Amino acid sequence: MDARSRPVFEYLRISVTDRCNLRCVYCMPPEGVPKIDHTQILRYETILNVVDAAVAEGVHRVRITGGEPLVRRGVVGLVHQLAGRPGLDEVALTTNGVLLGDFAGPLKEAGLRRVNISLDSLRPDRFARITRLGHIEDVLAGIKAAITHGLTPVKINVVIIPGENDDEIEDFGRFAHDHPVVVRFIERMPFQAACSEAPFVSQEQVLDRLSAFLALEREGNEPGGGPAEVYRIAGGAGRVGFISSRTHPFCRSCNRLRLTAAGQLMPCLDSPEGVAVADLKIEDLRRVIRDLAVAKRAHGKTCARFDGARCISLSDIGG
Ligand code: SAM
Ligand code: SF4
Numbered sequence: 001m002d003a004r005s006r007p008v009f010e011y012l013r014i015s016v017t018d019r020c021n022l023r024c025v026y027c028m029p030p031e032g033v034p035k036i037d038h039t040q041i042l043r044y045e046t047i048l049n050v051v052d053a054a055v056a057e058g059v060h061r062v063r064i065t066g067g068e069p070l071v072r073r074g075v076v077g078l079v080h081q082l083a084g085r086p087g088l089d090e091v092a093l094t095t096n097g098v099l100l101g102d103f104a105g106p107l108k109e110a111g112l113r114r115v116n117i118s119l120d121s122l123r124p125d126r127f128a129r130i131t132r133l134g135h136i137e138d139v140l141a142g143i144k145a146a147i148t149h150g151l152t153p154v155k156i157n158v159v160i161i162p163g164e165n166d167d168e169i170e171d172f173g174r175f176a177h178d179h180p181v182v183v184r185f186i187e188r189m190p191f192q193a194a195c196s197e198a199p200f201v202s203q204e205q206v207l208d209r210l211s212a213f214l215a216l217e218r219e220g221n222e223p224g225g226g227p228a229e230v231y232r233i234a235g236g237a238g239r240v241g242f243i244s245s246r247t248h249p250f251c252r253s254c255n256r257l258r259l260t261a262a263g264q265l266m267p268c269l270d271s272p273e274g275v276a277v278a279d280l281k282i283e284d285l286r287r288v289i290r291d292l293a294v295a296k297r298a299h300g301k302t303c304a305r306f307d308g309a310r311c312i313s314l315s316d317i318g319g
Helices: 044-056 075-083 098-112 125-130 136-148 166-178 203-211 282-298
Strands: 009-015 061-065 088-094 114-118 154-159 181-187 217-222 229-233 241-242 258-259 264-266
Touching: 009 114, 044 075, 044 098, 044 136, 044 229, 044 282, 061 075, 075 088, 075 098, 098 114, 098 282, 114 136, 114 217, 125 136, 154 166, 166 203, 166 229, 166 241, 166 264, 203 217, 264 282
Parallel strands: 009 061, 009 258, 061 088, 088 114, 114 154, 154 181, 181 241
Antiparallel strands: 217 229, 229 241, 258 264
């Protein structure tokens, strides 16, 4: 299929909650972000309607995210319902891993294909400082459980922040060498906690440092139009990848649609606002998705350039 004949949206990211059991310094203030009222949080039934409409319009993969998706009651049941939906090739989940040790087995059984796990430091004290509330041993147990239960390939998301964890780039490279995971270095984006500036470490800087001691071979972009550029590590068990929205914006190839926990469909991370979907019937949902697709295409898919910082949290939109 050539690019013009592909559906604009092939991938839906669903934020099932704005709540989180951590308070990562680059994502939320210490007190957390203002919580959406319980009555405003999307019901699972509505999520399934949106998924059905999105599938009818070309979406064939979904990812559950948040906030922290594993803190929302009933999330395993949602995975089960999604995994049984005709037309969906893959149900995946992004988590901070804190609860994954207990959830990996039930999630796999429910039909989850794989997980991305966030881990910004390999040092217990620093991990606790960056996440403000976390214990690294929980996340390491979560990673182990995900591998054991076959939620693979396990991808580890690392946001490198200058002066915070940039001295661990080599350690994360070694971690990828020694474990069957893909460690993905994410350029920090200017969201919450960085409204005025968001210092980041670029893909080139990380690559230079890793190449000094690992033989890296470029594999290409992740399958399915994913934003990460992936490298094999000669003789290694895992791989490294880069998600570089600051230095290598991937808006042009973006095929994502987002559903926020408050029930807004958004064509782009950088959209000023979305379309409220809670009360819409399938035909209306399909029309909204088609309209958003036309708008996204008209924009030349260059809307999210992150040239202006945003004083909201990625946890609001669904990271
Ligand atoms: N709580 C889950 C987690 O941490 O994986 C899912 C939601 S979180 C918002 C999703 C991803 O967004 C995480 O990998 C996190 O590191 C990333 N993220 C949050 N704020 C970010 C920022 N300002 N720049 C880059 N990535 C960010
Ligand atoms: Fe929570 Fe994920 Fe944001 Fe960390 S990055 S505060 S775990 S939503």
